[in-house]
């Protein structure tokens with residue numbers, strides 16, 4: 001990290017969480033100006049963001065379109081599931097190995113999309129053979145949804161094989177790439193995925209406020225009128241951007257959009273997704289290696305571990321996460337509780353404006369804590 005950057009950093013703790021995450025001072029700074037939504041400059045910037053998202057996704061502009069949507073990532077997921085017909089003509093298969101896959105199932109229940117859930121262990125990736133076998137015995141399946149990086153554990157699901165296999169069977173595909181897009185290279189053209197969803201506050205390193213969907217326009221075109229929600233109608237949202245030169249439908253989070261444009265610029269300056277992936281991977285490798293040396297056990301095997309977030313088991317029966325959390329918070333780091341259902345765990349995020357030197361400072365503190373627990 002540049003020295004000026006370090007000096008400019010406020011005294012607020014670093015967020016070692018998977019979004020909201022620690023953003024740069026320069027991303028935060030652009031939010032100090034108020035902007036109107038009808039402004040031509042703002043509409044132009046919105047169009048610029050949409051084009052850049054396609055570039056980041058390696059998505060051909062003739063086949064794909066980026067649709068931005070107010071709200072957190074879940075809003076983008078729900079709007080995408082709203083594109084699915086709510087009658088017996090469609091059945092959605094959801095491959096689940098964590099809380100975010102489970103959330104898609106809950107959304108499908110709420111909005112009345114017929115669905116089948118294929119559940120995997122939280123510490124195992126979604127398995128292509130099992131999904132293929134399942135689809136073979138359920139020819140009624142028309143749509144398939146999976147999470148790329150399950151933030152529940154930090155596991156990475158093999159979308160590179162899963163999605164093309166589903167596309168071969170003429171199944172419409174949906175990927176929740178919330179916690180990976182911008183931080184792990186994804187080639188939408190190659191995958192030929194129909195809907196890829198992410199949000200402003202994850203690996204692009206913007207602040208929370210909107211989600212976005214990279215949608216196959218040939219697919220999206222066929223979904224007019226499918227949504228039963230007005231504000232979560234992805235088709236209508238898309239048409240507004242297309243028909244009105246980048247105008248958002250309803251009030252948009254202007255400050256957040258400006259911050260996102262700055263975050264995209266900084267992603268480019270860092271060297272693009274490949275370079276950011278490298279930095280996150282270095283953070284993760286350093287974290288895991290040093291935590292193991294300090295006596296902690298990661299939940300995942302390294303081959304399925306993403307660079308996004310790492311889960312560790314509690315080191316002992318007497319370990320108190322709350323004390324540990326407060327100890328680290330007082331010393332400048334916010335970590336994350338665990339979400340794995342079958343064991344006690346906690347998580348440490350590697351994404352955001354975080355560098356290996358930050359990881360070193362963190363693990364030094366953790367080492368001191370485990371060798372002599374400090375009461376906060």
Ligand SMILES: *Cc1c(COP(=O)(O)O)cnc(C)c1O
Nearest residue numbers: 072073074100149151176178179
């Ligand atoms: C963050 C995240 C979401 C969206 O969560 P929100 O709280 O709605 O932003 C969805 N899926 C995954 C995998 C995530 O990491």
